[in-house]
Structures are given as C-alpha cells and as structure tokens.
Amino acid sequence: MTARTWLRPAWLLSRRVGIVLLWILVAAGIFVVVSVAGIHVIGSVDGWEHWLRAHATHFLVWRLLLYGATAYGWWWMRGRLRQREPSGEAHQRLLRVEIAAVITIVLLEGSQLLRHA
Structure with missing residues (x-):
C-alpha cells in the first residue's frame, strides 16, 4: 500500500x-x-482475582496447547507456501514473521511470569 x-x-x-x-x-x-x-x-472482584491466580497453571497449560496447535498449523501452512513460492525472498519473509512471533510469545509469557513472581 x-x-x-x-x-x-x-x-x-x-x-x-x-x-x-x-x-x-x-x-x-x-x-x-x-x-x-x-x-x-x-x-467479588478480589475473589475473582484470587481464583485466577490459583488457576494460573491451568491457564499456562491451555496457552501452551494453543501455541502447539498454532505452531502445527503454521508448519503445515509454511510447507504449502514454500511449495507455491520457493524463492529466497519468500523464505526471508517467513523467517522474519517466525522470529517476530517467537519473540512476541516469549515477551508475553515473560511478562506473565514476572507479574506472578
């Protein structure tokens, strides 16, 4: 654009x-x-916050399962895209997106870890 x-x-x-x-x-x-x-x-709001803290491990497992399902879907889509566009430029674009996604997930999970530490 x-x-x-x-x-x-x-x-x-x-x-x-x-x-x-x-x-x-x-x-x-x-x-x-x-x-x-x-x-x-x-x-109460305080009770809700306490419940969320008490079940933080369950939410972590849920997020890890979502990350795994997303990674599987990405791997499948990546293979199809690489077949359709085998150029080096397409590979570099995919690599940048993958790095950005991993950094984003690490930062999000790190902020959650620091908040509950």
Missing part, C-alpha cells in the same frame, strides 16, 4: 477490515461476559 492509499478511508470500509473488526468485537465481548460472569459467580 502506498502512503496515499492509507490516507483514503476506503480501505477502512472494505469487507475484510469489517470482518476482522467484527471478530475483534465478538472476542472482546466474550471476554467481558466471561469476566463479569466469573465475578458474579465468585462474589
């Missing part, structure tokens, strides 16, 4: 952007509903 394309609001109104924004809103709504329901069931 050129700088001029970013200045036009037409890309904001595209179908793809609308679908992504809708999914983000749905996910945020689900998170809010689960948190409010958890607070209501537990009885």
Whole structure:
C-alpha cells in the first residue's frame, strides 16, 4: 500500500477490515461476559482475582496447547507456501514473521511470569 492509499478511508470500509473488526468485537465481548460472569459467580472482584491466580497453571497449560496447535498449523501452512513460492525472498519473509512471533510469545509469557513472581 502506498502512503496515499492509507490516507483514503476506503480501505477502512472494505469487507475484510469489517470482518476482522467484527471478530475483534465478538472476542472482546466474550471476554467481558466471561469476566463479569466469573465475578458474579465468585462474589467479588478480589475473589475473582484470587481464583485466577490459583488457576494460573491451568491457564499456562491451555496457552501452551494453543501455541502447539498454532505452531502445527503454521508448519503445515509454511510447507504449502514454500511449495507455491520457493524463492529466497519468500523464505526471508517467513523467517522474519517466525522470529517476530517467537519473540512476541516469549515477551508475553515473560511478562506473565514476572507479574506472578
């Protein structure tokens, strides 16, 4: 995209952007509903926070399973992409995305670890 394309609001109104924004809103709504329901069931915000801390290991296992499933899907997609685009440039792009993803996951999990330490 050129700088001029970013200045036009037409890309904001595209179908793809609308679908992504809708999914983000749905996910945020689900998170809010689960948190409010958890607070209501537990009885207080402090109780909810205590419950979350007590079950942090379960959430870590859940995140690790999600990371594993995502890595498997990425490996499958990567193979297909490498067959379709065998150039060195495509390989470099994939490598940059993979490095960025691993750094992001390490930083996120590190921040969780530091918060609970």
